[in-house]
Amino acid sequence: MKRRLAREIIVQSLYQMEMNEVESAEAVEMLIAEASEENETERVITDEIELKAYVVAHVNGVWEHKMAIDDMLEHYLKGWQMSRLSRVDRQILRLATYEMVFANDVPAKVSVNEAIDLAKHFGTDDSGKFVNGVLGKMIQEIDTLKTDL
Numbered sequence: 676m677k678r679r680l681a682r683e684i685i686v687q688s689l690y691q692m693e694m695n696e697v698e699s700a701e702a703v704e705m706l707i708a709e710a711s712e713e714n715e716t717e718r719v720i721t722d723e724i725e726l727k728a729y730v731v732a733h734v735n736g737v738w739e740h741k742m743a744i745d746d747m748l749e750h751y752l753k754g755w756q757m758s759r760l761s762r763v764d765r766q767i768l769r770l771a772t773y774e775m776v777f778a779n780d781v782p783a784k785v786s787v788n789e790a791i792d793l794a795k796h797f798g799t800d801d802s803g804k805f806v807n808g809v810l811g812k813m814i815q816e817i818d819t820l821k822t823d824l
Contacts, residue, residue, distance in 0.1 A: 689766040699734045737773045
């Protein structure tokens with residue numbers, strides 16, 4: 676399973692859930708079906724069951740811990756509020772925070788790098804720098820954040 680593709684689907688699912696108020700299973704199902712059909716990137720999904728399980732677990736994890744994640748992020752958003760962020764940047768920051776603090780399935784630095792790449796791919800010209808700045812501050816205090824839970 677390619678985690679980059681999984682993260683893309685996770686971010687898109689969270690976006691769909693927030694934008695259209697759909698359930699996680701519906702959002703994930705639709706986006707995995709779309710990813711399976713897209714041939715312009717020549718992606719071949721050979722492990723759809725594993726991909727879906729990973730995506731659903733992370734989407735549900737982010738959504739379950741959304742209030743705690745948003746509270747953490749508010750602390751690091753100097754001069755910004757969660758509600759004022761673009762929906763895409765917000766979902767990317769939520770996913771990275773979930774991976775770093777709650778999931779522990781990848782090193783924190785990997786989560787930050789992946790979030791920056793996602794922000795560059797899905798966001799504006801400044802999204803990568805913005806996400807890097809917020810998560811860069813957070814990663815310095817990641818051990819404290821984990822113990823404060």
